[in-house]
Amino acid sequence: MLSSSPSAIDPYAQPSGSDGLVADYLAELHFRISRLSGGNVATYIPELAKADPKLCGIAIATIDGKTYTAGDADYEFTIQSVSKPFAYGYALERYGREAVLQRVGVEPTGEAFNSIILDEVHNRPFNPMVNAGAIAIAETIKGATGEERAETMLTLFSRLAGRRLSIDEAVFRSEQQTGHRNRAIAYMMLNSGMIRGVPEDILDVYFRQCSVRVTCRDLAVMAATLANDGVNPLTGERAIAAEFVADVLTVMNTCGMYNYAGQWSYDVGIPAKSGVAGSILAVIPGQLGIAVFSPPIDQHGNSVRGVAACKEIAQDFRLNIFRSHVSTATAIRRELHGDVIHSKRARNPPERKLLKETGRRICLVEVQGPLFFGSAERLIRRIGEIDPRPSHMILDFRRVPYADEAACKLLARLATSFVEEGRRLLVTHLGQDSSLAPLRATFEDILPGQIFDHRDAALELCENAIIAEAGISYDATRFALAELDIFKGLAREDLKLLEMLARPMVFEAGDRIIRAGDPALLFFVVARGTVTVELPDRGTGQTLRLASMGPGLTFGEMALLDGGRRSADVVASERVVCYGFSVEAIHDLGRTAPHILTTIYANMMRDFSERLRRANEEIRALEH
């Protein structure tokens, strides 16, 4: 019975803040686990027999690089068989799946780790997690000399752990001097042609590979690297090609715990690998890596405390792969229609009316979460059900972290069906994140010119198409003041007075018509072209478009209130013809004809009230 761990932490010490929640848990778990008895320190390698049985460390590393530890998590020991999955990943990357599969199978044996039984039917070791298979894999490690091979292997392991690792020479020599059973296995394999090289050379790199010094924290990071599709979460460096990570995890899952694999799957349900020095490494794909180290091992060669800790963690955190939490339910964040959401392009009343009435022909779907078969199928099915059938469909991918091949295929078919049906499909926000590059490439082929960085531009394009189709756009170079909202309700003689105040002005594309902070002396009516109201966006450093105005629309009218200052820039988007009205002149007019001013104010207020109503409607839509 072990009474306490050498580094027993005070279970009542509460790390503070949210960081403490998981750290607390691990501390409590460690407190209990480190007191467990049972098992014996491995003795078949003399150097391992010296290990202190009281040592006990636990570490968790997340795929975004956070590590939590308890106990002896920074104590160094030799990696032993935990090295096998990584060497296997290396072999797959170097020689490809088929070539490796010919040399080493993937079938569990039901035999012990050091079994000498080989797959006679296929003339190969059963799998790369038993010693025979691992020795055959060790032959694939590149290098002309033993030193070069050791360096290749160390470089790989160091990249996985995120720090430079080294070999424990004492353990290496001890393994080399006493590893006769492994020698027998190697010669058996040489005899049947399963290996071709000099057994001592292969065993040299194999023993070195088993003698790499790691800590529990290192192993958690190595596990998190697998959980993170092969990219080390601490360094951001790729250690294993993503396409082979699933193969490594599969073999860990079926063969990693030897003849305890079935019960381990049942009790823990996480791909894992144990090492005879007393460590267990476990991987929860897409989430985290776990490592436990404590020397006493059971009859299967698995750390007693390691198994117990993994069982508890898996149960407490529901990490079993079949209690996993993929869900296709949330692929659509929300659907918005063009009658409620609008581009920043201001519209005149007939345009507004048209979009209010027919805007449901525009549908914007915010897609969210990773796209894989289940979520993409559901997304596409939902798009087919949207009623009424939108003639303009915008897919906003801003919240999609990645789309796999299956999703790209399904979305390619969707895009093709839109093209064939003569409906328009626009896609946005595929840009920055390189993980969406395959999806972008898919769409570039099928939807040239329909890919936008921001949805505002896509929305405006759809609105413009609907307005153009209805034929209600107008060019107001020769416009009557009575047509303008702001002058509505004024008598003919009032309009004549105002007409005399209108000053025609021309601006070229890019001209700054109004500058934020300047005194507000004029208000404007656009006759031709488009102006954009914009502000610098403090967040991105880019320019934020607040609104655009075309012919028949006014801007800068807040100037009428009093001698305030401009609150934003207004820039000519193209060549612009507009009419400027001096605020002072209008106020002078108001003094002799007050109803002109009150009518203009009332019109502005109606406009503001309407814009406010629409903004609130949009807020309600966006909140849902």
Added chain:
Amino acid sequence: MLSSSPSAIDPYAQPSGSDGLVADYLAELHFRISRLSGGNVATYIPELAKADPKLCGIAIATIDGKTYTAGDADYEFTIQSVSKPFAYGYALERYGREAVLQRVGVEPTGEAFNSIILDEVHNRPFNPMVNAGAIAIAETIKGATGEERAETMLTLFSRLAGRRLSIDEAVFRSEQQTGHRNRAIAYMMLNSGMIRGVPEDILDVYFRQCSVRVTCRDLAVMAATLANDGVNPLTGERAIAAEFVADVLTVMNTCGMYNYAGQWSYDVGIPAKSGVAGSILAVIPGQLGIAVFSPPIDQHGNSVRGVAACKEIAQDFRLNIFRSHVSTATAIRRELHGDVIHSKRARNPPERKLLKETGRRICLVEVQGPLFFGSAERLIRRIGEIDPRPSHMILDFRRVPYADEAACKLLARLATSFVEEGRRLLVTHLGQDSSLAPLRATFEDILPGQIFDHRDAALELCENAIIAEAGISYDATRFALAELDIFKGLAREDLKLLEMLARPMVFEAGDRIIRAGDPALLFFVVARGTVTVELPDRGTGQTLRLASMGPGLTFGEMALLDGGRRSADVVASERVVCYGFSVEAIHDLGRTAPHILTTIYANMMRDFSERLRRANEEIRALEH
């Protein structure tokens, strides 16, 4: 070599619309797969030997009840060993994990399905997927007579398939007459005490269980029921308790394909079960169920075309469990602060200024996606990092489909840490969905009174707390008109004229002060209490709060513009004292003193402009 399937579909027939995308795929796959040769129809049960080797069907069922099929998907055949996982699930549910584990192990054998080798160490069959284990499981089926036991089993299978199933009597009799090897296994087990009942009785229910007639479509739905945590996606009925689904999948994964399990995991990587009549059922948890049926089987007893089809589907759709798509990256939908988002409660200028300046003390986090260890850990960690540290934290769970035990535990710790630190944590939208009941219960213990149906109420509470703390609320029963925004800038003598127009009015809680559609004759200033502007929500049938106003704020002021009609209801939320101003009287005043009207209009416009600016800011925040 088989030349064509009896139901060969036209590969060029394109089902239209989005439904066709997956249907097309299956049709193309079926076209290729149905032409594959190899394997033989099972002969050891004479009745099975009659099967047409050309038959070939494929079906996919999603967890939301959509099925896609190709080929002979509605042809009936006997379920055979595909029944085993479901009977195992039944046994777990009836007797519990421990009791069943004592009778039947979970370790793969590396032996054939009809192996007579038993686990002598534990005195039990190795696992419930080999015949020995399945016979031991058949003994657990409830019933006093053979008929009752058969009915228990049929009821279960029918619930899984979503339609009433029946037994193929001819196959049943054929199995009964020739199943001598199974008899031998049963007697071996009786001999060692692994079963206790009469072997013939147990075999009777076992043979019937194997003789249940199903179609490929049925099997896909049964698989989807497992994928959907035990609830049949067609009927919504629970068929297996959720807590045992993972156990069933685990044993399918390690033992479902017999001594082909390792290679199957490697090539396909989906928990599956094959039956000797030529069917394979595969489960992708949280996504879908797949079934393939085609009689020719290989030396492991697995359908040749079934294995080929599953390989292709798994590869094309990337369904391998270790290529799965759990991601912790999207647990937070967005973070919003109280300086940008506001409750519907209108605020007076000093309150608005305060909230603008100190509103970042309020933080609202929209949580999204399922909460499990990885996502909850990330959510909690992020909450700890929010800078500045919010004194009022609102968690909106509207987009969380469920939270597992691990997430509940972590969130309980989070809530406790807020309580201990004297910070406020409010939670919203835990209500309707019963899948969030455990989370609701967790919070009810720790955060009594902090659970809200909607976030608007939670936001208002936080704002009120900050305003109360600053001591700037005021009671305006005795207010000066000059303090009101709407009269700002008017001279003392103008205010005196207005004061004479103010008519004090009292309303009781629930009184409708303004009714939508009525003519607008008055505008109001609140002196005491709160009024709510509301509209019926066409979507939900409930009432939608547009705004609330307290002392010092005005409502109904659009009446000033002209004789329009009210656009919404205004209701007294409690006892309300307010002052009504006749619009007509103010217009009369405006005729003699026009500057009074223009000043009021300009003030209103400033207010509207400010509200519009804030609304646009909120839209920008909500869009991100």
